[in-house]
Amino acid sequence: MNSRRSASPDIEALARDLRAGHHAALARAITLIESRRGDHQAAARDLVQRLLSETGKAIRVGITGSPGVGKSTTIDALGMSLIERGHKVAVLAVDPSSARTGGSILGDKTRMARLSASDKAYIRPSPASGTLGGVAAKTREAMLLCEAAGFDVVLVETVGIGQSETAVCDMTDFFLALMLPGAGDELQGIKKGLVELADMIAVNKADGDNIKRANLAAGEYRGALHILSPRSEHWHPPVVTYSALTGKGIDTLWQNVLDHRTAMNASGEFAARRQQQQVKWMWSMLEQLTMTRLRSDASVRAKVKRIEAEVASGRVSPALAAEQISGML
Amino acid sequence: MNSRRSASPDIEALARDLRAGHHAALARAITLIESRRGDHQAAARDLVQRLLSETGKAIRVGITGSPGVGKSTTIDALGMSLIERGHKVAVLAVDPSSARTGGSILGDKTRMARLSASDKAYIRPSPASGTLGGVAAKTREAMLLCEAAGFDVVLVETVGIGQSETAVCDMTDFFLALMLPGAGDELQGIKKGLVELADMIAVNKADGDNIKRANLAAGEYRGALHILSPRSEHWHPPVVTYSALTGKGIDTLWQNVLDHRTAMNASGEFAARRQQQQVKWMWSMLEQLTMTRLRSDASVRAKVKRIEAEVASGRVSPALAAEQISGML
Numbered sequence: 001m002n003s004r005r006s007a008s009p010d011i012e013a014l015a016r017d018l019r020a021g022h023h024a025a026l027a028r029a030i031t032l033i034e035s036r037r038g039d040h041q042a043a044a045r046d047l048v049q050r051l052l053s054e055t056g057k058a059i060r061v062g063i064t065g066s067p068g069v070g071k072s073t074t075i076d077a078l079g080m081s082l083i084e085r086g087h088k089v090a091v092l093a094v095d096p097s098s099a100r101t102g103g104s105i106l107g108d109k110t111r112m113a114r115l116s117a118s119d120k121a122y123i124r125p126s127p128a129s130g131t132l133g134g135v136a137a138k139t140r141e142a143m144l145l146c147e148a149a150g151f152d153v154v155l156v157e158t159v160g161i162g163q164s165e166t167a168v169c170d171m172t173d174f175f176l177a178l179m180l181p182g183a184g185d186e187l188q189g190i191k192k193g194l195v196e197l198a199d200m201i202a203v204n205k206a207d208g209d210n211i212k213r214a215n216l217a218a219g220e221y222r223g224a225l226h227i228l229s230p231r232s233e234h235w236h237p238p239v240v241t242y243s244a245l246t247g248k249g250i251d252t253l254w255q256n257v258l259d260h261r262t263a264m265n266a267s268g269e270f271a272a273r274r275q276q277q278q279v280k281w282m283w284s285m286l287e288q289l290t291m292t293r294l295r296s297d298a299s300v301r302a303k304v305k306r307i308e309a310e311v312a313s314g315r316v317s318p319a320l321a322a323e324q325i326s327g328m329l
Numbered sequence: 330m331n332s333r334r335s336a337s338p339d340i341e342a343l344a345r346d347l348r349a350g351h352h353a354a355l356a357r358a359i360t361l362i363e364s365r366r367g368d369h370q371a372a373a374r375d376l377v378q379r380l381l382s383e384t385g386k387a388i389r390v391g392i393t394g395s396p397g398v399g400k401s402t403t404i405d406a407l408g409m410s411l412i413e414r415g416h417k418v419a420v421l422a423v424d425p426s427s428a429r430t431g432g433s434i435l436g437d438k439t440r441m442a443r444l445s446a447s448d449k450a451y452i453r454p455s456p457a458s459g460t461l462g463g464v465a466a467k468t469r470e471a472m473l474l475c476e477a478a479g480f481d482v483v484l485v486e487t488v489g490i491g492q493s494e495t496a497v498c499d500m501t502d503f504f505l506a507l508m509l510p511g512a513g514d515e516l517q518g519i520k521k522g523l524v525e526l527a528d529m530i531a532v533n534k535a536d537g538d539n540i541k542r543a544n545l546a547a548g549e550y551r552g553a554l555h556i557l558s559p560r561s562e563h564w565h566p567p568v569v570t571y572s573a574l575t576g577k578g579i580d581t582l583w584q585n586v587l588d589h590r591t592a593m594n595a596s597g598e599f600a601a602r603r604q605q606q607q608v609k610w611m612w613s614m615l616e617q618l619t620m621t622r623l624r625s626d627a628s629v630r631a632k633v634k635r636i637e638a639e640v641a642s643g644r645v646s647p648a649l650a651a652e653q654i655s656g657m658l
Contacts, residue, residue: 023549056643099478162466224556227549229520282640285651290619296388311606311611314385317377319470322614327408329658 011043015050021150023122027327030142034127042094048141051148062168064160065178070204072111073244075155079115081250087153088120090146094158094168095126096135133288169197174257179203181214199237200256206241214241234262234267300328340372344379350479359471377470382475386475393489394507398401398604399533401440402573410579416482418448418474423487423497424455425464459609462617465496498526503586508532508561510543518556527566529585543570563596573577627658
């Protein structure tokens with residue numbers, strides 16, 4: 001990091017450039033959010049607070065899928081289709097396992113060839129951080145900045161490791177699960193937690209020889225979802241097929257996102273979900289702050305680690321351990 | 330509460346009587362855990378820490394099911410069957426909606442007529458508390474006390490409201506979901522979150538005219554579970570039918586619990602799950618402590634409520650709000 005970047009930035013100017021939609025300003029602002037320096041974090045809080053009234057207007061869509069499902073190709077195709085409709089599209093990621101390298105950024109741009117070449121799109125790789133909570137917090141704030149910069153669709157992708165899908169679901173309005181075709185025993189299992197989160201299941205690669213298998217897979221997923229209570233009585237998650245390669249079905253994907261929004265707006269669930277998410281973010285960020293405090297000092301960190309080990313081995317009760325850790329805050 | 334109860338209890342004597350398996354001592358100890366008085370809470374932490382090495386030996390089974398599924402009849406039948414095998418059975422509950430009344434206790438005893446009459450069983454209703462976190466924390470500690478008192482099977486029932494099933498799953502080794510028979514469109518939906526948690530689905534009322542319908546329901550549940558990835562590669566949740574009324578199938582229920590334990594022990598997952606649970610309890614209790622601090626003072630409580638409202642309405646960013654609340658701790 002060079003010295004100009006390290007200097008405390010002029011938040012007012014940054015906010016102005018960001019509002020004007022300058023990609024470079026947006027990138028600098030997200031870098032500020034991702035910084036671990038105390039003064040940068042204070043400046044980032046200030047920046048987000050200033051821009052807050054200009055956030056919240058995008059359609060926020062979470063997208064999950066195992067490696068190989070064609071997530072990047074799908075986002076590239078969907079993103080280009082949205083740009084043709086006049087949208088500005090931001091693509092963010094929550095990947096707690098990612099190491100932040102030039103290669104990773106280059107990788108994202110290569111994987112989304114058309115979208116990365118468009119000035120109506122902004123692609124940002126996952127922040128690197130030790131914990132999912134930290135990664136998710138930074139991505140949530142990056143999303144707010146993208147909205148303030150005029151992006152009216154935000155796509156948040158995740159690789160579906162551990163709890164990252166829940167984190168992405170908690171920051172988006174619609175959660176889309178991508179699947180591969182397959183039939184019978186070849187059909188890959190749906191991760192159980194995913195079933196609870198998905199607002200739609202979309203089977204990719206419904207093209208050429210795969211169309212029949214994709215339809216079979218969709219039927220099996222429909223059967224599995226059939227006897228599960230939907231999260232909302234106003235939305236039964238559809239199962240659709242599409243092809244990111246040919247573009248067939250991409251419009252239907254988006255139509256479902258819009259239909260979902262219409263239904264959620266009509267029932268009042270849209271506003272309620274956003275409000276609940278915001279309050280949940282607040283408590284989650286309080287937890288982050290607490291954890292940061294416990295990690296910032298080496299001797300405290302060592303003590304917490306020792307107490308954790310004693311709890312795991314059954315020598316100290318969780319209640320006593322919590323009391324001990326609480327005393328260190 | 331009379332003055333003798335309010336007096337700071339002699340923890341050493343209480344621990345001794347509890348170890349000897351006196352039900353009255355166990356009841357007093359759990360009451361101590363449930364007390365909100367600071368000195369009682371300190372005494373309770375001391376008590377649990379003293380008894381900690383004598384805990385952890387029970388088979389811990391969580392049982393969920395909607396009202397009307399026959400949960401109490403099932404626990405009564407299963408509990409009596411276990412007592413006949415030489416076990417001592419404790420029955421606890423996590424019901425965040427319960428108000429602690431004499432009527433509620435009487436209700437539990439009436440609902441489990443045979444079990445409540447046995448001196449090999451101990452039945453305790455759900456602690457009353459404002460939050461699920463609080464109820465769960467107290468039930469976890471009550472479970473440890475039951476183990477120290479010599480109960481080698483602990484059944485924790487929950488009504489399945491909101492997140493209470495996750496809380497019970499997080500404190501038990503095996504999570505059993507009870508269902509009613511039904512067929513086709515009559516089949517009640519499985520709550521989505523439940524699918525992720527259940528180690529077994531058991532369809533009750535497989536007796537008389539209902540046998541066919543129970544088998545049909547079991548088949549549908551099997552179909553739904555079929556394409557979901559199991560939580561462990563060493564355990565695929567079975568779907569069984571039984572009748573709490575006739576007792577048919579109750580032994581099979583328990584055999585599955587034992588088979589699960591054997592499989593989890595062989596793979597090392599049993600010990601790993603218990604350790605993870607304990608560490609998770611610790612962090613959860615730290616959160617409880619923090620929330621208690623924020624609620625204990627009326628002016629702090631009012632401030633937190635106002636900040637929450639500002640976050641919900643989008644006037645204050647979650648990060649800034651977390652910083653403000655953190656400053657009050």
